[in-house]
Amino acid sequence: MTVSMPTLQLLRNADVHAPEPLGVQQLLLGGGKVLWIGDALPELPAALPVDTIDLEGRRLIPGLVDGHVHVTGGGGESGFSTRVPAPLLSRYTRAGVTSVVGLLGTDDCARSTRELVASIYALREQGLNAWGYSGGYHLPPTTLTGSVRGDIAFVEPLIGVGEIAISDHRSSQPTLDELLRLASEAHVAGLMTGKAGIVHLHLGDGARGLELVRRALDGSELPARVFNPTHVNRRRALFDEAVELARRGCCIDLTAFPVAEGEDAWSAADAWLRYRDSGAPPAHLTVSSDAGGCLPCFDADGRVCGMDVGESGALLATLNELLARGVTLEQALPAFTSNPARLLRLAGKGQIAVGADADLVALDAQGAACDVFIAGVAHVRAGVVQRRGIFER
Known part of the structure; x- marks a missing residue:
């Protein structure tokens, strides 16, 4: 033979x-x-x-590590017809993304952790590196085994819990005790398995901002790295709060979404530059795309008045904008590559x-x-x- x-x-x-x-x-x-x-x-x-x-x-x-992707598709805030279809393989690879972490968002009812894991396995079968988070926006979290700790311990692709929504009218309005209990489940499961064991937190534009995370750090023994807030550039005051959390040991995540002129937000490139100039630890900053997710805007009554869809290509667009503004590749790349790989404990990435x-x-x-x-x-x-x-x- x-x-x-x-x-x-x-x-x-x-x-x-x-x-x-x-x-x-x-x-x-x-x-x-x-x-x-x-x-x-x-x-x-x-x-x-x-x-x-x-x-x-x-x-x-290095291949880009996108730590926030709706691999099943996101959306659904304005009826079932607004559920975003799942992105197909080349939408990631054409954008230089070689590793993704999938999650559920607002719709963790019609969409499930079971569907998420199936989508992760489908991407792996097609050659993409893929992992995911147990849960979604709401508490109690949707799980496969009945608990977040069980999901992380026994479901190989699941490495943490998220995206749990706080300071958002779509959240389940979690209390401090609920957040601490969830974070302890993720943290202990991470210790048991060597996985990331983090709580990936969706931040809305509510005035409470990161208050719940500050209280969790002040009132518990949990390591700061367990709390991983994302979308922190969606409001300028929220970004300032996030920088202070990064100084305390949290890893904060910028979203590469479009920002209109005059909007109370920072683009991912603007926020990256402000973070650098703040002197906060460079290793505590990541950038993700929200690919496949719905990017809605809401009126005063909380109804959707417009929407866009996140794209993986936003990562390279942000990287290239930073380079055009005088940042070197050596300075810019870690937030898209080595920093998320370290936080997520993705060996070799x-x-x-x-x-x-x-x-x-x-x-x-x-x-x-x-x-x-x-x-x-x-x-x-x-x-x-x-x-x-x-x-x-």
Whole structure:
């Protein structure tokens, strides 16, 4: 019987940002990992099957880690017809996203954790790295096993709980005791399993802001890292509160949603720059897209008066805006790569290093994802999608 040897890949002339700049390097990929990095071509046996790709000096960055994605689709705030369809595979990969964390939002009634886990497995079968959160906006949280601790402990893709809504008219108006009990469940499950064990908190635009999280930190022994607020740039005063929480040890998440001129909000790029200038810990900041989620606006009675849909492409758009404003790749990249990977305890993600997963994105001169590799498999080559979802044309 003839045994075929798996093909290695040699990426030549890559301008590597790991996120730190390494200069022009050659990379050998195999078995889903980065096997070797060097500035000169390696000596390889002639009989060894190697697929060589010349990146011609393009910038090579770690695959983007999007920590807030509605993989089942979001929405539903204005009737069943407003339920957003689930994004298909290439919507992520064309945007340079190689890892996602899925969650439920307002609709954790018609949509379920069971459906979420099925969607995560479907994305994995198509080659994307995917995990998820137990629960949704409301308490008690929707679960598979009957408890958040059980979900995190026994359902492999589930790494925390979220997005639990606070300071929002759509939330279940959780009390401090309820939040602490939920956070303790997630934290202990994280200790048991080595998973993230965090509470991913949706922040609405309510005046209470992050008061509940401050009270939780002041009145419990739980580590600050357990509380992970997102959408913190949706109000300028809320962002200022979030920066102070980052100083206390929380990791805060910016959402790359559109911001109109004169709106009481910061764009993700504006908020990133303000965070940097604040002197808060750089490692405590992440950026996510809210891809697949509904981005509604409400009137004074809480009724939807308009809506948009989050897109994975918002991450690269934000990254490129930061670069255009004078930020270096080394400074900007961690919030999109290594910081979320560290918070979410995703080993091998968010960096380019020997032994790390071969999740890589080559950027063209305009900052678009020209080449995208997940576990060394090409999903996009020279700007052309190579692997599509089952139901994509």
